[in-house]
Amino acid sequence: MSSTNFAAAQERVLERRRLRETEARNRLAEQQRASPLNHPALSRLPYPLNRIPQSGVAVWNSIKGREGSRPAFRVGQVDAELLDEELLGLLKGQVGDALKYFGPQSREDWSHEIQFALRAILFKLSIWDHNASYGAALQGLRYVDSRSKGPVHSTPTKWQKSLYGLLTVGGRYAWEKWESWLISQEGGYEEPSREVRMLARLTDLISTTHSIAAFVSFLVFLVNGRYRTLVDRILRIRLTPPSAQSAREVSFEYLNRQLVWHAFTEFLLFLLPLVGISRWRRWLSRAWRKTISAIRSRDDDEDEVEKQGELAFLPERTCAICYKDQNPASTSENDIIAASAGGIVGSAQTDITNPYETVPCGCIYCFVCLVQKVEGEEGEGWVCLRCGKIVKKCKPWNGDVLEEVRPPTTSGKIVGFAMDEDAVTQDSVSGQEPKTLAEELAASQEVGRDEALDHSGQWSKVDNESVGEEEVELDEEVNEST
Structure with missing residues (x-):
C-alpha cells in the first residue's frame, strides 16, 4: 500500500470516529430530553423535590453521563491502585528487613522517609517516564489528559505530572510527618498547650473533609468511571486503554498458573508417601557412601583399608547416635580428636x-537410639556409624556384667570344733607330724552330718541336765518355806 492510500485510509477512519461521536452526543441529548428528570416531571413531585433547580438536574445528568468513559472500565482502575499499594508494601518490607541489622529501632524511626523515597522512585520510573504506574500497566491502562477533545487523547503535560507527584509523594510525606509530630506533642506527660490543641482540631477537620470529598469522588467514579481519585479529578487526568480497540477481558494467565502449581503440589504430597521417599533416600545415601569408599580405596592400599563409619573416632562411652543428633553440623575427625584429648x-x-x-558388628549404643534407627529402616538395615556395617538386629550388652566365683559348700551351716590337747600330745609322742589346714578341712568334711548330730545331741543333754537342776532347787525352797 502506497503512502497516499494509507493517508486516505486514516482519514476515512477518523471520519467514521467523528460520525460515531456525533451520533453519541445526539443520542445523549435525546435521552436527557426523554429523561424523567425534566422540568414537567419535576413540577409534579412533592414540595421539597419540585423545587430542585434546573442546574441541579444538569449536574446530575453530567454525573450520570457516560460520555468519554468508554471503555475505561472501573474494575481495572481500582485493581491498578491496589496493585500499586501492594508493590509499595512489599518494597517497604524488604527495606525494613535489610535495615534491621543496623538497629532494632531504625526501621520505625525512618519509616516515613523510607516510604517517601520508595514513592518517589516508583513515580519517577513509572508515571513520569511511561505515563502509567506499574499496576495500571499490568491492567493495560495509562494516564491521559481528559481536557483534550480530539479522537486521540494526549498524554498528561509535565506540569500535570509534576503536581501529581508533588501531591501524592510530597503531600503524603508532609501530612504523615505532621500527624506524627502532633501525636508526639499530645502523648507526653504534660498537658499540651492551647496552640497544639487547636492545631490538632484543625488537622482532624481537614482530614475529615478530605475523607468525605474522597468518598463522594469515588461514588461519582462508580457512576461514570472517569476519575478514580480526588487528585485525578482535580488535575483532570484519568486512566484509559492505550488503544480504542482493546478488549475488556481479564487475563487469567497468572490464576491458571497458580492453580496448576497448586494441583501439582497436592499431587506430589499425595504420591510421595505411597512411593516411599525415605526408602529411596536411604538407597541413594548408601550408593553415595559406597561410591566415596570405592574412590578412597583406589588411593590407599587395599590391604590396609579398614571399613569405618563416619563417627568411628568417638570414644567408647559416647553414643554416636546421640552425638550426631546434638551436633548436626559436620565436624572433622582431627577437631574431634583434639577436643577429646583436651577432655571436651x-x-x-x-x-x-x-x-x-x-548384630553382627557388636558396636554399643543407647537402647532407645538403636531401636529407633533399626525400626525406622523398615527391615532394610541401618548403617552403623562406627563401623559402617548393615545392622538389622540388636541385643543387650553383657560386657559390664562381672560374675563372682564362690567356693563350693556342702551345707549352709558352719560347724565349729575344738582340738583335744591329749590327742595332740599323743600324736606328738607317737612321732606323727601335725596335720595341715587342708588335711583338717578334708577330715572335717568327711565327718559330715554324723558329727553334727553328735554335737547337737551333746547340746541337748546339757540343756536337759540344766533344767533338772533348776527343778530340784525349786523343790528344796518350797520345803524350807513350809
Whole structure:
C-alpha cells in the first residue's frame, strides 16, 4: 500500500470516529430530553423535590453521563491502585528487613522517609517516564489528559505530572510527618498547650473533609468511571486503554498458573508417601557412601583399608547416635580428636545409657537410639556409624556384667570344733607330724552330718541336765518355806 492510500485510509477512519461521536452526543441529548428528570416531571413531585433547580438536574445528568468513559472500565482502575499499594508494601518490607541489622529501632524511626523515597522512585520510573504506574500497566491502562477533545487523547503535560507527584509523594510525606509530630506533642506527660490543641482540631477537620470529598469522588467514579481519585479529578487526568480497540477481558494467565502449581503440589504430597521417599533416600545415601569408599580405596592400599563409619573416632562411652543428633553440623575427625584429648568431647547427654550392642558388628549404643534407627529402616538395615556395617538386629550388652566365683559348700551351716590337747600330745609322742589346714578341712568334711548330730545331741543333754537342776532347787525352797 502506497503512502497516499494509507493517508486516505486514516482519514476515512477518523471520519467514521467523528460520525460515531456525533451520533453519541445526539443520542445523549435525546435521552436527557426523554429523561424523567425534566422540568414537567419535576413540577409534579412533592414540595421539597419540585423545587430542585434546573442546574441541579444538569449536574446530575453530567454525573450520570457516560460520555468519554468508554471503555475505561472501573474494575481495572481500582485493581491498578491496589496493585500499586501492594508493590509499595512489599518494597517497604524488604527495606525494613535489610535495615534491621543496623538497629532494632531504625526501621520505625525512618519509616516515613523510607516510604517517601520508595514513592518517589516508583513515580519517577513509572508515571513520569511511561505515563502509567506499574499496576495500571499490568491492567493495560495509562494516564491521559481528559481536557483534550480530539479522537486521540494526549498524554498528561509535565506540569500535570509534576503536581501529581508533588501531591501524592510530597503531600503524603508532609501530612504523615505532621500527624506524627502532633501525636508526639499530645502523648507526653504534660498537658499540651492551647496552640497544639487547636492545631490538632484543625488537622482532624481537614482530614475529615478530605475523607468525605474522597468518598463522594469515588461514588461519582462508580457512576461514570472517569476519575478514580480526588487528585485525578482535580488535575483532570484519568486512566484509559492505550488503544480504542482493546478488549475488556481479564487475563487469567497468572490464576491458571497458580492453580496448576497448586494441583501439582497436592499431587506430589499425595504420591510421595505411597512411593516411599525415605526408602529411596536411604538407597541413594548408601550408593553415595559406597561410591566415596570405592574412590578412597583406589588411593590407599587395599590391604590396609579398614571399613569405618563416619563417627568411628568417638570414644567408647559416647553414643554416636546421640552425638550426631546434638551436633548436626559436620565436624572433622582431627577437631574431634583434639577436643577429646583436651577432655571436651562427651557429656551426660551423649553418654551411653542402657547399652545395647548391634548384630553382627557388636558396636554399643543407647537402647532407645538403636531401636529407633533399626525400626525406622523398615527391615532394610541401618548403617552403623562406627563401623559402617548393615545392622538389622540388636541385643543387650553383657560386657559390664562381672560374675563372682564362690567356693563350693556342702551345707549352709558352719560347724565349729575344738582340738583335744591329749590327742595332740599323743600324736606328738607317737612321732606323727601335725596335720595341715587342708588335711583338717578334708577330715572335717568327711565327718559330715554324723558329727553334727553328735554335737547337737551333746547340746541337748546339757540343756536337759540344766533344767533338772533348776527343778530340784525349786523343790528344796518350797520345803524350807513350809
